[in-house]
Amino acid sequence: MADQHEAQQQKTRVVIPVTGMTCASCVAHVTQALEEVSGVSQVQVNLASGRASVEYDPARAALPDMERAIRDIGYGVGREAALLHITGMTCASCVEKIQAAVGDLPGVSRITVNLASGTGRVEYLSGVTSLKGIKGAITDLGYGVEEKLEGEAALDRERQERQREVRRQLVNLLLAAPLGIAVMVGTFQPYWFLPRFIPEWMNNKVFLFFLTTPVVLGPGRQFFVNSFRGLRRGVTDMNLLYATGIGAAYLIAVINTFWPDAGFGGREATYYEAAALLTAFIVLGRYLEAVTRGRTSEAIRKLMKLQPKMARILRDGQEVEVHADEVVLGDMVIVRPGESIPVDGLVREGYSAVDESMLTGESLPVEKKPGDEAIGGTLNKTGAFRFQATRVGKDTAQSQIIQMVENAQLSKPPIQRLADTVAGHFILGVHLIALLVFLFWFFLGFDWWFVPETRLILTPYVLSGLGAFGFALLTSISVLVISCPCAVGLATPSAIMAGTGKGAEHGILFKGGDALEATSKLTTIVFDKTGTLTRGEPSVTDVVAEGGEETEALLLAAVAEKNSEHPLGEAIVRAARGRGMEVPDAQSFEAIPGHGVVARHGGWEVLLGNRKLMAERGIALGELLARAEALENEGKTAMFLAVDGHRRGIIAVADTLKPNSA
Secondary structure (H helix, E strand, C coil): CHHHHHHHHHCEEEEEEEECCCCHHHHHHHHHHHHCCCCEEEEEEECCCCEEEEEECCCCCCHHHHHHHHHHCCCEECCEEEEEEEECCCCHHHHHHHHHHHHCCCCEEEEEEECCCCEEEEEECCCCCCHHHHHHHHHCCCCEEEECCCCCCHHHHHHHHHHHHHHHHHHHHHHHHHHHHHHHHHHCCCCCCHHHCCCHHHHCHHHHHHHHHHHHHCCCHHHHHHHHHHHHCCCCCHHHHHHHHHHHHHHHHHHHHHCCCCCECCCCCCCHHHHHHHHHHHHHHHHHHHHHHHHHCHHHHHHHHCCCCEEEEEECCEEEEEEHHHCCCCCEEEECCCCECCCEEEEEEECEEEECHHHHCCCCCEEECCCCEECCCCEECCCCEEEEEEECHHHCHHHHHHHHHHHHHHCCCHHHHHHHHHHHCHHHHHHHHHHHHHHHHHHHHHHHHCCCCCECCCCCCEHHHECHHHHHHHHHHHHHHHCCCCHHHHHHHHHHHHHHHHHHHCCCCCCCHHHHHHHHHCCCCCCCCCCCCEEEEEEEEEEEEHHHCHHHHHHHHHHHHCCCCCHHHHHHHHHHHHCCCCCCCCCEEEEECCCEEEEEECCEEEEEECHHHHHHCCCCCCCHHHHHHHHHHCCCEEEEEEECCEEEEEEEEEEEECCCCC
């Protein structure tokens, strides 16, 4: 049992970005290649996110071995790159020391240091090491280092790559679609009513050749190049299906155009429209796929944008600004009104109200005093405070949420594992079927069932010009062409990316793909009211006034809160204006942290706050106390109003239901 536990402890998990995957068979090939690396115990590859999650024994497997396995089968490994400004270098030995120290870090593939310019360029795998760790290795040698150019976040770089791919496939689509339609129109020119509108020269085979060739060699070139790279390393993917289907249709059309007596059906048996339109359809799919992938990562990008980039900390008694990822455990962090909290910690000094809606959905701010927990990514509303960092970097609550969303998008539900298994054997199976179809019609079927007078449906072609070889090749090409769509491998991962991404955008987090799949069997859903069924902002629900003067009580409360930045005060002012009241400025205003506010208006002293404020000012609440408890039992926040030392009423505020909540 102890041995099993020790073996489990030795396991390390790394996420490797994989580039060049286009279909589910790519997933199968990458998975197989990584599983063959000695020491790798578990592999999960996600097509939509382009990442591989690998669990391995670091004593038996190394990251370069995994990268080599991925590259050996024709795929790439995505890496981060950073440009650094290094100070303190004086000679070539400084360069060697820095390159040796950084180059020995796990996950660093290349480090180039230039002594003359004082710069260093490092390429590294962010899932294994961090830029902070690289900087630390350099500073440990006694040199100064900072980012020469403020680099974009990894997700922003990913977005740029996605946008480049979207633009590339859009250009391909704008070339392939119009030419493909023109080829189709020219092909069918002699039929139906088309001769009335379309000139005869559009049906000329040489003209169709010149229209189709730019489509096959332009937008279609990617399929031939990618399939060649795969075959060179002994792997097959959907690109091979695309290349063989498009290539065979185009090649037969060219042969029948320029060498009509070669035995492939003659001059009328050309398939330019098949080659051109098939290319256009596949390029359209690639374009939509690129657009979808870019959108699905938007939720994670939004979560990351909530993370503050800078933090203000105390170092040697001085306030200094550092990058948020450079805050270490135990640092004293200073937060001012309106700033985001950079990391998790415990409040040591000060008082404030913090908007934690990004985490809890609760619209009402949470009061923070010494001993309370501060959560990274939440927004400080009113006061200033200092807190001690207890969780930084990947350990913060917000980073854990981002990690959960990423893991959910990376995980595979049972249906996707089935789809990947099918797709992994799909290409080989289709080519075997196409070969069997060719052999059958060449050796048996042509002699048994071939009828020369048969017409191809919706075409001007008669089969009389086809020999056994030509007809067998035509039928086998048909098998290849109709097998080209890759929906079986792409639909499920795309759906998971879209589902988990859209869920995170609306505050719904899935632990994994299996949980997402299980939602199809749900019969009952229980909702938390806050931020889900409610508006997400506080509103005045009740005004209780001594003597029934509700309008006057609300106006006095609004005057007292007009200069307050507290969301409850804003709700009171908004309610007064909503009833058509003019809210004048108070002659003086004072906010008392944790208690309420004191203001002077028209010679009166107006107090609005909690029980503590009333008790400190010696104001007896009487029967208002029971009414306040009843309102609080309904989930409302009750604030007491007093004027010149006498109780005047209660203002109750709550997060109210949305109009469309059933």
